Amino acid sequence: MIEAYGLTKRYGAKTAVYNLSFQVRPGTVTGFLGPNGSGKSTTMRMILGLDTPTSGQVTIGGHRFRGLPNAPRQVGALLDAKAVHGGRTARNHLLSLAQLSGIPARRVDEVLGVVGLQDVAKKRSGGFSLGMGQRLGIAAALLGDPQVLLFDEPVNGLDPEGILWVRNLMKRLASEGRTVFVSSHLMSEMAQTAEHLIVIGRGQLMADMSVSEFIARNSVGFARVRTPDTEPEQREKLATAVHEAGGQAQPEEDGALRVTGLALPQISDLAHHAGLRLWELSPHQASLEEAYMRLTQGSVDYRSTVDARAGLQQQPAPVPAQMPPGAPAQMPAPGQMPAPPAPGQAAPGAPGGWAPPQDAQHQGFGPAPQGPPPPTPPASQPASPHARHEGEDAR
Numbered sequence: 001m002i003e004a005y006g007l008t009k010r011y012g013a014k015t016a017v018y019n020l021s022f023q024v025r026p027g028t029v030t031g032f033l034g035p036n037g038s039g040k041s042t043t044m045r046m047i048l049g050l051d052t053p054t055s056g057q058v059t060i061g062g063h064r065f066r067g068l069p070n071a072p073r074q075v076g077a078l079l080d081a082k083a084v085h086g087g088r089t090a091r092n093h094l095l096s097l098a099q100l101s102g103i104p105a106r107r108v109d110e111v112l113g114v115v116g117l118q119d120v121a122k123k124r125s126g127g128f129s130l131g132m133g134q135r136l137g138i139a140a141a142l143l144g145d146p147q148v149l150l151f152d153e154p155v156n157g158l159d160p161e162g163i164l165w166v167r168n169l170m171k172r173l174a175s176e177g178r179t180v181f182v183s184s185h186l187m188s189e190m191a192q193t194a195e196h197l198i199v200i201g202r203g204q205l206m207a208d209m210s211v212s213e214f215i216a217r218n219s220v221g222f223a224r225v226r227t228p229d230t231e232p233e234q235r236e237k238l239a240t241a242v243h244e245a246g247g248q249a250q251p252e253e254d255g256a257l258r259v260t261g262l263a264l265p266q267i268s269d270l271a272h273h274a275g276l277r278l279w280e281l282s283p284h285q286a287s288l289e290e291a292y293m294r295l296t297q298g299s300v301d302y303r304s305t306v307d308a309r310a311g312l313q314q315q316p317a318p319v320p321a322q323m324p325p326g327a328p329a330q331m332p333a334p335g336q337m338p339a340p341p342a343p344g345q346a347a348p349g350a351p352g353g354w355a356p357p358q359d360a361q362h363q364g365f366g367p368a369p370q371g372p373p374p375p376t377p378p379a380s381q382p383a384s385p386h387a388r389h390e391g392e393d394a395r
């Protein structure tokens, strides 16, 4: 079990992790989610004793990492797959790690087989692809057959077969009673791998619950309802009945209605009482990705903007301010011909013509901020009941 209490890490004025308390239990895969820069890697480094908390503490099985007897036999981790001596062969890299921890050499060949690198064991890891490097990093984590495993983005760079393999490996390790803590940005993958989630935003805890509870709490379930396509008036009648019953009905692209605020049996009864036939009545739940986006949309640090290509667009040839009566119209030079306006659109520069969006921020990838307000870690040290100072660290 991993236990964090009031974990805080500041780098100068930057608060990377703030007052984080959570537990990662054995027997399940726990997913660790958060937008870029939210503090996942920092947290993992503190768990592994690679970074010292500014305040708070984190323990594994009741001990701080550096206080663990023979830590590599108890905790395995994949943090940065690239942090490998590229001149060494895969086997020699693992052998050196094994020797440091008193692990027998035959274990090296076992883990090379587990991760599927046995055929390239004698190749230098510097020539490995991203996916092969990930596999080597996972092999290193498994070397000591540890009870606690941490993986930071383990499927990064893996092909679909590799992703499936990692998913099954994580589940198997958890089913053996191990503690498995894994960060990922691939929501669909996390939905299939993890049972429990810890979500952080700007270094602070946003959710600590099962995947199903997370989706239920952060998404709106809805029903898709379809009346016969051949009788559009039935759809109108149903929409009216839904509104009168206190629900909301939005048209879907395919002609169905998306109904929220009413349970399926209520919708069925409404249709029955109104004498309407239904071609479809189905429950829908948002995906983990939708639920995650909804929860974290206010704590995303990096949003893209529209690529306006300012200064790269070809300008139309300047038109003289005043044309003498009867003078021939000046033709733009080749390559400077302005594009004709799209049907129904005024030409650029004409009243009502196209103009670049003023608020490009919200036109880019990522929803406009409208969800819960983002957590804002204070710049100064918080007075947490669990807070401890760096000097108190037993290491």
Ligand SMILES: Nc1ncnc2c1ncn2[C@@H]1O[C@H](COP(=O)(O)OP(=O)(O)OP(=O)(O)O)[C@@H](O)[C@H]1O
Pocket (backbone or CB within 6 Å): 011, 014, 015, 016, 034, 035, 036, 037, 038, 039, 040, 041, 042, 043
């Ligand atoms: N050694 C450091 N010095 C200064 N700032 C740091 C250091 N390490 C991390 N940070 C900052 O702390 C914040 C959290 O970074 P961290 O790498 O933990 O986030 P993350 O959630 O793992 O991000 P990503 O998903 O992009 O990997 C970021 O703003 C980062 O710039």
